[in-house]
Amino acid sequence: MEADFIIVGAGSAGCAMAYRLSEDGKHSVIVIEYGGTDAGPLIQMPAALSYPMNMPMYDWGYSSEPEPYLGGRSLVTPRGKVIGGSSSINGMVYVRGHAKDFDHWDKSGAKGWAYKDVLPYYKRMESWDGGGHGGDAAWRGSDGPLHVTRGARDNPLFQAFVDAGQQAGYQVTGDYNGAQQEGFGPMEQTVYKGRRWSAANAYLRPALKRQNCTLVKGLAEKIVIKDGRAVGVAVKRGGTVETITARREVIIAASSINSPKLLMLSGIGPAAHLAEHGIDVVADRAGVGQNLQDHLELYLQMAASQPITLYKHWNLFSKAMIGAQWLFTKTGLGASNQFESAAFIRSKAGVEYPDIQYHFIPIAVRYDGKVAAEGHGFQAHVGPMRSASRGAVTLASADPKDAPKILFNYMSRDEDWQDFRTCIRLTREIFAQEAFKPFVKSEIQPGVDVQSDDELDGFIKEHVESAFHPCGTCKMGALDDPMAVVDPECRVIGVDGLWVADSSIFPRITNGNLNGPSIMTGEKAADHILGKVPLAPSNAQPWVHPNWETQQR
Numbered sequence: 001m002e003a004d005f006i007i008v009g010a011g012s013a014g015c016a017m018a019y020r021l022s023e024d025g026k027h028s029v030i031v032i033e034y035g036g037t038d039a040g041p042l043i044q045m046p047a048a049l050s051y052p053m054n055m056p057m058y059d060w061g062y063s064s065e066p067e068p069y070l071g072g073r074s075l076v077t078p079r080g081k082v083i084g085g086s087s088s089i090n091g092m093v094y095v096r097g098h099a100k101d102f103d104h105w106d107k108s109g110a111k112g113w114a115y116k117d118v119l120p121y122y123k124r125m126e127s128w129d130g131g132g133h134g135g136d137a138a139w140r141g142s143d144g145p146l147h148v149t150r151g152a153r154d155n156p157l158f159q160a161f162v163d164a165g166q167q168a169g170y171q172v173t174g175d176y177n178g179a180q181q182e183g184f185g186p187m188e189q190t191v192y193k194g195r196r197w198s199a200a201n202a203y204l205r206p207a208l209k210r211q212n213c214t215l216v217k218g219l220a221e222k223i224v225i226k227d228g229r230a231v232g233v234a235v236k237r238g239g240t241v242e243t244i245t246a247r248r249e250v251i252i253a254a255s256s257i258n259s260p261k262l263l264m265l266s267g268i269g270p271a272a273h274l275a276e277h278g279i280d281v282v283a284d285r286a287g288v289g290q291n292l293q294d295h296l297e298l299y300l301q302m303a304a305s306q307p308i309t310l311y312k313h314w315n316l317f318s319k320a321m322i323g324a325q326w327l328f329t330k331t332g333l334g335a336s337n338q339f340e341s342a343a344f345i346r347s348k349a350g351v352e353y354p355d356i357q358y359h360f361i362p363i364a365v366r367y368d369g370k371v372a373a374e375g376h377g378f379q380a381h382v383g384p385m386r387s388a389s390r391g392a393v394t395l396a397s398a399d400p401k402d403a404p405k406i407l408f409n410y411m412s413r414d415e416d417w418q419d420f421r422t423c424i425r426l427t428r429e430i431f432a433q434e435a436f437k438p439f440v441k442s443e444i445q446p447g448v449d450v451q452s453d454d455e456l457d458g459f460i461k462e463h464v465e466s467a468f469h470p471c472g473t474c475k476m477g478a479l480d481d482p483m484a485v486v487d488p489e490c491r492v493i494g495v496d497g498l499w500v501a502d503s504s505i506f507p508r509i510t511n512g513n514l515n516g517p518s519i520m521t522g523e524k525a526a527d528h529i530l531g532k533v534p535l536a537p538s539n540a541q542p543w544v545h546p547n548w549e550t551q552q553r
Helices: 012-021 099-107 115-125 156-167 199-208 255-265 271-276 316-329 414-431 453-463 515-529
Strands: 002-008 029-033 126-128 146-150 183-186 213-217 219-226 229-237 240-252 296-304 341-345 356-361 377-384 392-394 405-407 440-445 498-500
Touching: 002 012, 002 229, 012 029, 012 199, 012 515, 099 115, 115 126, 115 515, 146 199, 156 183, 156 341, 156 356, 156 414, 199 213, 199 515, 213 229, 219 240, 219 255, 240 255, 240 515, 255 392, 296 414, 296 453, 356 414, 377 414, 414 440, 414 453, 498 515
Parallel strands: 002 029, 002 240, 029 213, 126 146, 240 498
Antiparallel strands: 183 341, 219 229, 229 240, 296 377, 296 440, 341 356, 356 377, 392 405
């Protein structure tokens, strides 16, 4: 088996690259994916999002090591083990990230990844349906593979959240993915015609209809490297290991957890660490597996004084009715992820652009589908976006079957604790506004008795959860940066014919959910791999609060 291009991983970036690299029909592409099919309502129905994330059939089942600053808690680290990767098990929230995030990438050594450079790729990949919603059409794409829509926002709580933000003195924005991210407004989702619009639906299915794109099921065990060049991938299929040969390039898009693992198994990584596991060093790259970042969040939950929340559907009969309506018509509550209002705000004056994100949802429930509160309630997921804490992905053994060791080092900086206390206090202030007066009964979590710094810290330590946005473990940077793993074209430094393109190459985490930036990375990397001139930079000027230096809102 051989092809011009081999892509390891049919996730968000891998699917996008499969589509673009096979697009002109001149090159053959093989995509290697260990996971199985994404068919079936639990993945395709947006409202069922808490199920696939917790199913061993669809998830790699990773967990962090005991986290030293969270009292030794081990946090789950779901990654999609299925066609579409994590885009098939995620919450379907679509956020590009702030313009300043990408300008930071560019300044930190990932030249050519400033916002002006990536905005044309965001436009190329999107089919945006913000019609009549007050969005920024000029900033959005209209004919790309990835459909981006907005929920109906029928529940009055969605509007109450935006109104309360405005009453508290914050901006309102019609499109956080347009000129102005900062403020309260509608949330966007990768849902199309009532179905989860994963990277598999958007990119991989159309690519596989072409003669020159093939999907191979198997576990990539290592990259085969001869005389300093990647020439293929050793893949375990059934009980045997075979080599799939790359005539041109090998591209790793296996996630921020599995991409560094595969590099290290192939002899690319910190030499001393590889030696510990008896792996011959091909390229000594200190940064492989380092620079691990994630977003943490808390659920602030309120009991509702009116029976208008989704809790009335939290029973088998109602779930069956919603499921049936969705199966037959792809409409109704089943057709939304229920995250329909959002906000991006700044934690304090002197912060140039938003560093706190809100997801608002009209039920008090946990991400794993467990109801935290009996009865009607609603919640905001809130968390800081740019923690300075850094962790690492390392090998547990040289056996490709073994999970790597994942340590995030969550909350290892004092400012992490300050930021989270700020998040809680700002959220309470929003829920105390006039707009919520008709709906608020009481605070469920943390609870009104939790007020002092120490009390809040205790709550944070016990209740903070991952937002499932791991990234950064194969950092993109300048050739002379000792911690860079790939150059600004996504080529692995020190090995020819080998590329990495997925969320692992992010120099720093973007603010918001990572599915959008991961797909964009695949789109842009495909042009680099094909040797194309990148799309022309944009002249668009994003909005930054004019008084950010002196005002928090």
